[in-house]
Amino acid sequence: MNPQAEPLCEEPHSQRRETRKPSVDEAALGRAAELFAALGDPPRLRLLALLAQGPACVSDLAEDEQEGMSTISQRLKVLRAASLVRRRRQGKHVIYALADQHVVDLVFNALAHASEAQVVGKSKE
Amino acid sequence: MNPQAEPLCEEPHSQRRETRKPSVDEAALGRAAELFAALGDPPRLRLLALLAQGPACVSDLAEDEQEGMSTISQRLKVLRAASLVRRRRQGKHVIYALADQHVVDLVFNALAHASEAQVVGKSKE
């Protein structure tokens, strides 16, 4: 839909059609919001960016981020709850990786978009 | 990059190449996180879903959402700070619309993805 169409405000309330759907699917909306919320924290997003370079265990991530394992583990828990990362055990280590290619693309796209979008404000695409 | 590659944990620390980049662009990461965070709240995402049906003024949105204008305005402020919506004045009204087609797609994709992803847990795309 064209983002620059005519608003309803112009017509008098009396003869307005009921254009807007009563409600969006609340469940889907909640899941989508949860996914975005998990992505919406710099330390967690940085963790995903690290994982975009390849799988890693918690201690490696903790070293890279200069944080305690507990902190990293808590963040990974949030990312896992949002199905953004997957884990598997390998001996004593637990290896984390981005859940699928879709997430890889999402992270790269977000960073690319954010890299190009600053300074002037980027009015069109 | 393939999400299921070999983790660094396997090789001994001593002879590990410095594979991981020292740090991601922090500024871009921060902006990307801010964008996701703005999307990561059900009421705000619902507002965007409403705007995906066409531009609207604050009072219409308030009516649709059954909320006070102040609340709606505060939410729109967050969305605007993340460059997700645009506003223009029209007489007494302030008309909000999704910032561009890119945002329209983002919202629709998120909702579509969340609609298909439930129930079983969705292990592969």
Add this chain to the structure above:
DNA sequence: TCATCATTTCAATAATCGTTCAACCGATGA
């Protein structure tokens, strides 16, 4: 089995975020 290493969980504290109401602003029309 015991000791140890890697990781997770728990609980408490600190920080952040969303909502609300009241005051304020900006445009309109009398």
Add this chain to the structure above:
DNA sequence: TCATCGGTTGAACGATTATTGAAATGATGA
């Protein structure tokens, strides 16, 4: 100019959310 309507802002409060260290778990090797 004043009154009014639509919208915004600011501050206070309550509710989430993140971080931290300590205790618990799980796998390994002696």
